[in-house]
Amino acid sequence: MSGNIFGTVFTVTSFGESHGPAMGCVVCGCPAGVPLSAELLRGELARRRPGGGGPATTRAEADEPEILSGVFEGRTLGTPIAIIVRNTSARSADYEELKDLYRPGHADWVWEAKYGFRDYRGGGRSSGRETLCRVAAGAVAKALLAKYGVSIRAWTQAAAGINAPAPGEAGFDLDEAARNPLCMPHAGTAARALAELENLRASGDSAGGAVSCSVTGLPPGLGEPVFGKLDALLAAAMLSLGAAKGVEFGAGFAAASSRGSVQNDRPVPAANSNAAPLPPGVPALGYISNNAGGVLGGISTGMPLEFTVAFKPVPSISMKQQTADRSGAVRELAVKGRHDICVCPRAVPVVEAMAALVLADLLLRNRSSRLD
Amino acid sequence: MSGNIFGTVFTVTSFGESHGPAMGCVVCGCPAGVPLSAELLRGELARRRPGGGGPATTRAEADEPEILSGVFEGRTLGTPIAIIVRNTSARSADYEELKDLYRPGHADWVWEAKYGFRDYRGGGRSSGRETLCRVAAGAVAKALLAKYGVSIRAWTQAAAGINAPAPGEAGFDLDEAARNPLCMPHAGTAARALAELENLRASGDSAGGAVSCSVTGLPPGLGEPVFGKLDALLAAAMLSLGAAKGVEFGAGFAAASSRGSVQNDRPVPAANSNAAPLPPGVPALGYISNNAGGVLGGISTGMPLEFTVAFKPVPSISMKQQTADRSGAVRELAVKGRHDICVCPRAVPVVEAMAALVLADLLLRNRSSRLD
Amino acid sequence: MSGNIFGTVFTVTSFGESHGPAMGCVVCGCPAGVPLSAELLRGELARRRPGGGGPATTRAEADEPEILSGVFEGRTLGTPIAIIVRNTSARSADYEELKDLYRPGHADWVWEAKYGFRDYRGGGRSSGRETLCRVAAGAVAKALLAKYGVSIRAWTQAAAGINAPAPGEAGFDLDEAARNPLCMPHAGTAARALAELENLRASGDSAGGAVSCSVTGLPPGLGEPVFGKLDALLAAAMLSLGAAKGVEFGAGFAAASSRGSVQNDRPVPAANSNAAPLPPGVPALGYISNNAGGVLGGISTGMPLEFTVAFKPVPSISMKQQTADRSGAVRELAVKGRHDICVCPRAVPVVEAMAALVLADLLLRNRSSRLD
């Protein structure tokens, strides 16, 4: 299947170059009857837009979504839901000098090596602006998941080398993540990280960071062994984000230096807290710990799903860098235009959206796992 | 698509329960004309089998592959290649007590929550033995990739909390990885890790570890933006392995606390070292560093592809653990049977196989990226 | 995969309800470098629009295509090509009475049985207007196929029970099909059929018909056995058209009452007339006859690809019919609005478009059938 289509039953087709007429997506396979409106999309898209005092790009687009199909009288029809957002603030002139130049840390040259030519304006298809399509589609997925009681929350766990308290640690406050421009779950940490990001901006540099995500309300049983495992599909979803360089679930890389007696999550009798009933003869269980991050054997356990994504520093920096041009010569470049210093706060709704797309698909696929 | 099928053009259908009649796979989409034999498969499968003095399970199966279709006079026909391996050493009786018990750290209960019942013998479909199917299929992919000069090498980077030198560090020796039972690229480290694993075995415990992989000879241009990115598909492939808890590419998680000026890989003029010619007008370039791990914007750069997978400790431990049973009561369990202490050395050929499957698929898909 | 996505490598995602904001499609997997413009799309869409004196609906929409992505400086980028057409002439009021009524011969009730509710305005998603998406996508496929010398021509073979001369029969004139409003390859037959259609219109009735298609320039070797056969995929493409009730290839149903000695197409030595060279050691051959219609074992033979599609009469007729309503009661209905009397002339470009989509996909897939 095309690299621009994601999912098996609940699918998204993404399209758009950052400086073309429009970005958009087509969501297929959403069941009929899910409440959906442009207003709901607008809210999610706004979360992805550059913040006020935050470390993000100052490009200020309206990002006004238009629903072209698939919704009738406020509900999904079961038909494809096409959503577009016009590119209104595209200052192509900023990018003229990039026409024959390959930016360090960007996909400019590999894109030409693959396709023979490229839309050089703002990265074209490889622009971070493409994540807008994912957020719009993810909003549909979230609306579906909400009907089943599934809730997805992401936040900036680390930025510019400064780590916020993790879930369970003192000071972790998810409500705070909704308040500060970095989306960090701790006000003091956020302030320190913001200051450090300003220093980097001043020196023409940029920073990496990490986004964590927690999903609650997920019933046990989601995931399609052996290749369509819950964590496998989430890993693909996360690494499909431009600047992502790694992902880990639950204890993650720390588990690699740990022992079985420490890591094993032990099942314990529990009440079935899920809306969905368990199959006949299967007892309700929980787990005494969640080192697995809510997934065992690629199947959701009913515990919170927890994972973290590592993002590299934004490659577009205003500091002068040496690079190569189309003639094969070395050139000097200071990237102009409007760029984020750290991708994390704007990645937060994108991580949520991608998780929602994976989960909506697996939820629907799971309906066929056994006879009623 | 089913969770048991992997790939888009070069696909693998995996089947088999660990104590059923046979494991196997069907490889579809392999071009006609690739040399293939049972002997070649046997060699790859042998690498996955438990080693002599190593930390792996002592179950000693022949794992004799039989090619049922798709090969004629020593070459692939372009038709599906079906390969089976009989399960000859399946001592089901070992597992009778697990019938109504859910092992900690295993998928036993979630499997029932999803499917209603399970083959409890040795994990059934969720057994690590399923990776045999991947190694067989991966051997076909490797044979195809070899025709294009692509070479894949994995090794144990860390085990039981003991880290081997990384590529570029003093003492790193990939030839050594082929000699010691842990597949570590440094003899002294391997010896210390083996000793630590023996301690864990004695105490009835187990250990995690990390496997790294490097791919050379890959032309630039592989990967299908935006969801079918090279790293996205590799991430899915790696997290589809039972005990994997994380994956990182190039600088990986370290990039999250780094700066753009440090991380950016700068393009430099270079000779085209690839068999495949670049499109007209596109200059030959290399990169002065490889923090990206050989992939930018989800497309191969022509630099070595480098990634690391974190594995959790083997959950089957002989130490007594509390767990729950089908009646919902708490029970005590000491897992019997033959189990690895650390999954890494046997994961090495599996990581290679999964990488080969992703790369074979992307190589074939790339043929359609532009007009000739 | 969703029912709204077609193809494997060259894919189309179709969207839109007939009285929603817009119809459209996203074409993924088109190679970079194919010349494409709104002008080209406009030409194909115009062929699908209701003709002047013809038997088609009198709804006169501009059907103005807008390319939202995937084209840069007049050539395809290798990225998704999104095309939309606004629904400007949608008189929803015409359809108010159909809100609680199920039209005979239409999908109104089954749509509700499946999805729970429907967009009742003009058939919504099940409207023939959806074929506009296919024609737009097909225009892209045709542009790609043209690069490889493949040409697709369809025409109305029969309408209202009146048959035009078939290819090879006296009077068959494909140029004539481009001149008369019925797209029939014989002027006199077209005149008689038009007269008969006018009679039916006067009596409030409608007619069926058949569309035939011929593809030339196709190299041998296209088709993916055993389920992705050329004729299998074309059959799916044709039966995916709303009013299609059958399809046949070459001698078709007549072959069922014939003999092997008559039907067998015998290979004969021939010059290789294809741009694409044959594999080493394979001689150039042709066939002395073409009863197979250009496909053997699901693979193109290099002879012209020939097939015919049967269309049922347009179900929307102005004659009074009994039907049932939402309350389950019997009601009388005379369908208002603008409707075709016979679907054939407007189906001609749609049949071509669907054939183009299948062939573009198979052409690209075929690139992976053997080692270079």
Place this chain on the structure above:
Amino acid sequence: MSGNIFGTVFTVTSFGESHGPAMGCVVCGCPAGVPLSAELLRGELARRRPGGGGPATTRAEADEPEILSGVFEGRTLGTPIAIIVRNTSARSADYEELKDLYRPGHADWVWEAKYGFRDYRGGGRSSGRETLCRVAAGAVAKALLAKYGVSIRAWTQAAAGINAPAPGEAGFDLDEAARNPLCMPHAGTAARALAELENLRASGDSAGGAVSCSVTGLPPGLGEPVFGKLDALLAAAMLSLGAAKGVEFGAGFAAASSRGSVQNDRPVPAANSNAAPLPPGVPALGYISNNAGGVLGGISTGMPLEFTVAFKPVPSISMKQQTADRSGAVRELAVKGRHDICVCPRAVPVVEAMAALVLADLLLRNRSSRLD
């Protein structure tokens, strides 16, 4: 997706060459809990084997199925079901002369044009023996469908130009189809057709025919518009059969010369005879006629699903024919070996199997069409 994989949720991967070690299939996506045994498979495979006095090949293979995975204690596990049948009666020597010869009406040459070489023994992958894989997989689909009350029956409607009475016509007797070797629903017609087939055998010739199929118990709502329509998928399934040259649904090609007032199936109030309840607010309806053949807008209506497949004459005839060889020279050929005179009776269970595969897939996919 590979041409050897069929379906979206309920999938089949087919493999095997007629004279290789084995034929087989892997069924993925079958829900857990469906009763399945080798005995059940054996019964279906026996229906496909050459009959006693019938017009079929005299190759008498045991066709003994072995289930390698996916079934535990008599029920499906929800994991892939791999089934193999060894090729025991493969007399390769019969085919030696075909090594460098291209048979008329066969895929020999096009196979080489595509793949560069072929397994020439008995057609290899393009042999009719491949349908064995479909029958085995179809048996699994039938077992699933039986759980939902769906029943599939096919029969030979015409052979050697002799037509049996159609459903609803005097003399049509589906029980008779199970008694005579031609599977015709009328004893006298079967006797005449058999006599005619014997004449053809004597003269070294062969015959075409038509197989019809009726499916009862199907709930309304199955089918995935717009490309995944019920009839579109069935058409692909039927044309994927080697000798099929056409397919028609309900009135089929006859509808093309009919009128809307005649063809329109009118909805009428009816009791809901389906196990599955209709969505809230949707009345139970039936149709006063079934010209549509049980499908409107690509969605099942709840009326019997009815279609007919046209098969060309068996191309392997013992009569001398001219053909071409690898050197490009003209050669004379009288096909030896064991061949059917008319494919129909053996196609009957294959048509049923392919219908079952389509319907099982659509049944499972339909579960996601609307919110509960």
